[in-house]
Amino acid sequence: MPEPNDSLVRFNEVEKTYDGETLVVKSLNLDIARGEFLTLLGPSGSGKTTCLLMLAGFEPTTHGEIILDGEPINNVPPHKRNIGMVFQNYALFPHMTVEENLAFPLEVRRLPKTQIAEKVRRALDMVRLRGLGSRMPSQLSGGQQQRVAVARALVFEPKLVLMDEPLGALDKQLREQMQYEIKHIHEDLGVTVVYVTHDQSEALTLSNRIAVLNDGVIQQIDTPNKLYENPENAFVAQFVGENNRLLGKVTSINGTGCSVEIDGGGKVEALAVKIDGVGGRTLLSLRPERVRINPTEGQVPNVFDGRVEELIYLGDHIRARVKVCGQDHFIVKIPNASGHSELHKGDQVKVGWAVEDCRALDA
Amino acid sequence: MTSTTANDAIIRTAEGVPLKLKLLRTTRRNRIVAFCLVVPLLLFILVTFLVPIAVMLLRSVDNPIVAETLPQTVAALEHWSGQGVPDEAAFAALAEEFTLARENRTIGRAATRLNFELSGMRSLVTSTARTLSRGEQGPYKELLIEIDGRWGEQKTWATIKLIGQRYTTVQYLASFDLHYDAAGRIVAQPEVRQIYVQIFMRTLWVSLLVTVLCLLLGYPVAYLLSTLPSRISNMLMILVLLPFWTSLLVRTTAWIVLLQTHGVINDLLVWAGLIGDESRVQMIYNMTGTIVAMTHILLPFMVLPIYSVMKTISPSHMRAALSLGANPLVAFWRVYAPQTVPGIGAGSILVFIISIGYYITPALVGGRTGQLISNFIAFHMQKSLNWGLAAALGTVLLACVLLLYWLYSRVVGLDKLKLG
Ligand SMILES: Nc1ncnc2c1ncn2[C@@H]1O[C@H](COP(=O)(O)OP(=O)(O)OP(=O)(O)O)[C@@H](O)[C@H]1O
Ligand SMILES: [Mg+2]
Numbered sequence: 001m002p003e004p005n006d007s008l009v010r011f012n013e014v015e016k017t018y019d020g021e022t023l024v025v026k027s028l029n030l031d032i033a034r035g036e037f038l039t040l041l042g043p044s045g046s047g048k049t050t051c052l053l054m055l056a057g058f059e060p061t062t063h064g065e066i067i068l069d070g071e072p073i074n075n076v077p078p079h080k081r082n083i084g085m086v087f088q089n090y091a092l093f094p095h096m097t098v099e100e101n102l103a104f105p106l107e108v109r110r111l112p113k114t115q116i117a118e119k120v121r122r123a124l125d126m127v128r129l130r131g132l133g134s135r136m137p138s139q140l141s142g143g144q145q146q147r148v149a150v151a152r153a154l155v156f157e158p159k160l161v162l163m164d165e166p167l168g169a170l171d172k173q174l175r176e177q178m179q180y181e182i183k184h185i186h187e188d189l190g191v192t193v194v195y196v197t198h199d200q201s202e203a204l205t206l207s208n209r210i211a212v213l214n215d216g217v218i219q220q221i222d223t224p225n226k227l228y229e230n231p232e233n234a235f236v237a238q239f240v241g242e243n244n245r246l247l248g249k250v251t252s253i254n255g256t257g258c259s260v261e262i263d264g265g266g267k268v269e270a271l272a273v274k275i276d277g278v279g280g281r282t283l284l285s286l287r288p289e290r291v292r293i294n295p296t297e298g299q300v301p302n303v304f305d306g307r308v309e310e311l312i313y314l315g316d317h318i319r320a321r322v323k324v325c326g327q328d329h330f331i332v333k334i335p336n337a338s339g340h341s342e343l344h345k346g347d348q349v350k351v352g353w354a355v356e357d358c359r360a361l362d363a
Numbered sequence: 364m365t366s367t368t369a370n371d372a373i374i375r376t377a378e379g380v381p382l383k384l385k386l387l388r389t390t391r392r393n394r395i396v397a398f399c400l401v402v403p404l405l406l407f408i409l410v411t412f413l414v415p416i417a418v419m420l421l422r423s424v425d426n427p428i429v430a431e432t433l434p435q436t437v438a439a440l441e442h443w444s445g446q447g448v449p450d451e452a453a454f455a456a457l458a459e460e461f462t463l464a465r466e467n468r469t470i471g472r473a474a475t476r477l478n479f480e481l482s483g484m485r486s487l488v489t490s491t492a493r494t495l496s497r498g499e500q501g502p503y504k505e506l507l508i509e510i511d512g513r514w515g516e517q518k519t520w521a522t523i524k525l526i527g528q529r530y531t532t533v534q535y536l537a538s539f540d541l542h543y544d545a546a547g548r549i550v551a552q553p554e555v556r557q558i559y560v561q562i563f564m565r566t567l568w569v570s571l572l573v574t575v576l577c578l579l580l581g582y583p584v585a586y587l588l589s590t591l592p593s594r595i596s597n598m599l600m601i602l603v604l605l606p607f608w609t610s611l612l613v614r615t616t617a618w619i620v621l622l623q624t625h626g627v628i629n630d631l632l633v634w635a636g637l638i639g640d641e642s643r644v645q646m647i648y649n650m651t652g653t654i655v656a657m658t659h660i661l662l663p664f665m666v667l668p669i670y671s672v673m674k675t676i677s678p679s680h681m682r683a684a685l686s687l688g689a690n691p692l693v694a695f696w697r698v699y700a701p702q703t704v705p706g707i708g709a710g711s712i713l714v715f716i717i718s719i720g721y722y723i724t725p726a727l728v729g730g731r732t733g734q735l736i737s738n739f740i741a742f743h744m745q746k747s748l749n750w751g752l753a754a755a756l757g758t759v760l761l762a763c764v765l766l767l768y769w770l771y772s773r774v775v776g777l778d779k780l781k782l783g
Contacts, residue, residue: 058685079685084686091677091683093702095701104684104687104697105687108688108689108693153686
């Protein structure tokens, strides 16, 4: 089992600019443990690919240091870094067969022929493509190509594998299947993976830890459940999972909690996570599945009157859009369990939630 | 039993029409429209390209002049054994037809045609015809031999018999420096008249050299163009295309200014003390001039196909190769270069085929030693008026190109050819 402090990769105050005017990555500090599956999650243009390219050696850092396995690698050229990489468009060599693609990294390392054949065979087995070795990449489906790309990045047994949105081009079903395969490969091989995606559910499925990136800055780095349950700022709350936002002003603070005067009217008790102090503006974040419809008296401190504006039946749950505290887009997820309350459009309901589920964040 | 399975094999529509037939019918209209769209071009190509080529092929074997001017003589010579001189009948026919041809003014053409094959025939024929027209009477054998002793020689008559054939292969033999000797065997031309094989070899060699030079110069440029941001690459592309946009004469003059013995380059070399003033280098009006100028003008034909192929190669391939542990040279050689092969093939075949038939540049800057086969074809078309030989040389050239094309399609595959 990898030790928690055993770091394989360390970004030390790394900065990056392409044009000399804007910093695409700003003072990035990041430790990646050996054997870890770390995901860089962020919206488009947040600098995820840039981080990977710096790590792989295709882009120089403007400032700061990247340390791989205890050695600074700023001046090590990409082909000497021994880092596997899976590209978004797979980047399989179109003029080589699948086998030749897989053999390529072994051939350039001058391994003996028999060993190459053996490793290639095992790699093909690993991604369940036995028998397709003599096909050209263009004769494979998207998912198969993707698997070849993964196998190729792993066949030379690198300590670190980088994947830049490897599933971006696949359809939803295949993507989910591949997520499991990648997860299993990671678990079986114990290789360290840095994965880039802007799909939060993919990040939640795969990762040991997720670093949420916005505008070149890491907003929060945590395990998937902590990230979802305890977002530290408004951006993370919004980007990871769905959430209801209520804007307001802090009126009092008591210990870990605080009272907030909602702009649309009403007073909410919330958990003080990231606020400026009394009188400061705040954004309350509340997961739709934590909101209760018609809670029993005294069960939760925050109870408000609402009106059902819209109902969407989604099978496993029902989404209700409720007008609450002057907020039109307040979403409530009602699990489709037996005996759940029947709602109709236009119903007057009470909605309530616990203090711990409502996090007061930076506005 | 068998009949039902046979019926089952054909899938039918609801009305019972076989599906294939139905498909054919429904697509017929589209095919007719498509055909109509290409008809004008088809006609144009037919009239301006295919017909002239057919005419050229015909002309290279067609040999009407002597057969039409001296039909009786040719007929009389048919029974001649080819030994010694023919009998009186042939002499009589010749004398009669010479007189007639002189009246019709067709004797000159026949004399010229015969002279291509055996020099001296022109003066022999015209002077004999002139003498005969004074009304001399036979027996003609003695008379003709008296007029000119050459009528008593076997090779004179052999030439008339050979050139009297309506269809002939002599032009093709001449294209390969061969001819029929007096005994009718195919032998090499005398050394001093051997020229075309050498010119063909020279043309192939120059074309190959120009292709290689274009590739060496063009490949890095294409690579640069394909990697630069489009704003800059568009500007560089203009520089590449500049040869297309400058008039031929301006370009040629520029080369002359640069390359002549008292031109810029020689002056620079002398000034730098690399060569003495007396030993200036001859770089134009010879093979060097032809090669330099042709490489210059043909470079875009190499750059453009390679560039268009390189443009489609994703930069992530190189990155992938590097990340897999290949050093940049290996990555380039094993991953990038093979993907540019279709472009190299297209560019090379284009440049080679254009070079092999190049005319104007060698004519202008090639001097005497820088002439290619096209210049000789032009010479026979315009100066010597030996169209038959010009056509035969042209046909051999065409065959060379087709052969190369066939080789290319066998080795590289035409489907891999990517033009633009
Ligand atoms: N080669 C480059 N030259 C200049 N600017 C660049 C270059 N590559 C990226 N950028 C800029 O850097 C910023 C971060 O880009 P990056 O590719 O890292 O984003 P990303 O998080 O990977 O986004 P996406 O999810 O769309 O792939 C963007 O604003 C982008 O415009
Ligand atoms: Mg990206």
